Amino acid sequence: MMIVTTDQVAGYEIVEVKGYVKGSTIQTKHIGRDITAGLKGIVGGEIKGYNEMMTEARKLAMHRMVQEAEEKGANAIIGMRMQTSTVMSAAAEIITYGTAVVLEKIN
Template identity: 65%
Template sequence: MMIVTTDYIPGKEIRELIGFVKGSTVQSKHIGKDLMAGLKTIVGGEIKEYTDMLDEARQKAIERMLGEARNLGANAIIGMRLQSSSVMQGASEIIAYGTAVWVE
């Protein structure tokens, strides 16, 4: 399934506008990794534990959005966006959303 952040797909014609689709997840790391990440803030640099957590969360949110689009009979998603928010310390929500369409 094609996913784009634009409102159209070059070379394709939107035949049907199916509707809004989204997928989300809330992810956190276990206490041991959270403690290690906290120590990293003292010395500086990338906090790999959180980078990995957010990568995993983005993938889950996108997969859930794709599943919703497939269930509606779409073959593409246009206008896709990702949004994140902190739910609590060490946990973030990631939302992937867009417009499910049928293109030819």
């Protein structure tokens, strides 16, 4: 599955638009990560536990978006965007979205 942030792909033609697709997940903080984050807040540095959590959340949201596109018969997603937001004090949502399309290579 090709995924691009652009609306066109060089060397390819959009032959069919399948429509809007998205994937999302909501992740919550873990008490162990909170303790580490509190210590990092004092001494500074990267909060690896949160970084790992958000990396996994992005992967899951992307996977869900791709699944939806495949179910619609698409072979690519154009105009892909990713956003994050806080849904409550201890949880963040990651959402990915774009337009599912069928691309054909131009000869």
